[in-house]
Amino acid sequence: MCEEKDGLHWAEDHILVEVLDPATLDPVAEGERGELVLTTLRKSARPTIRFRTGDIVSFTSAPCRCGRTSIRMHARRARASR
Numbered sequence: 822m823c824e825e826k827d828g829l830h831w832a833e834d835h836i837l838v839e840v841l842d843p844a845t846l847d848p849v850a851e852g853e854r855g856e857l858v859l860t861t862l863r864k865s866a867r868p869t870i871r872f873r874t875g876d877i878v879s880f881t882s883a884p885c886r887c888g889r890t891s892i893r894m895h896a897r898r899a900r901a902s903r
Contacts, residue, residue, distance in 0.1 A: 825886045828893030835863050838892070839871075840880050854879050857894070 822829050831838050837860040840849050849855035857876040861869045878894045885893060 823885060823887040823889065827885060828881065828895045830885070830889050830891045830893055833891055836860065837862055838880075838894070840878055840894075843877075849879075851881060852879055 839858040839860075840853075840855040841847060841858050842849055843856040854877050857874045857878045859869060859872045859874060876896060878896050880892050880894050882892050884890045
């Protein structure tokens with residue numbers, strides 16, 4: 822998280838991040854809450870493919886006040902049901 826503390830910046834060139842509806846596994850729209858799903862892009866020995874974290878998050882593509890333009894995630898305390 823940057824000094825603005827307005828969401829966690831994603832390293833989009835290292836991790837493919839998806840935010841999916843936990844029930845349907847369809848992508849959610851920007852600003853909507855969904856389950857964080859991760860795929861590593863730079864690991865070759867032990868890649869993680871579509872790892873369902875159970876964390877409920879939302880995301881925004883709006884530029885941050887710190888100047889970074891990467892997508893930012895806002896976490897929620899609740900866990901997705903499985």
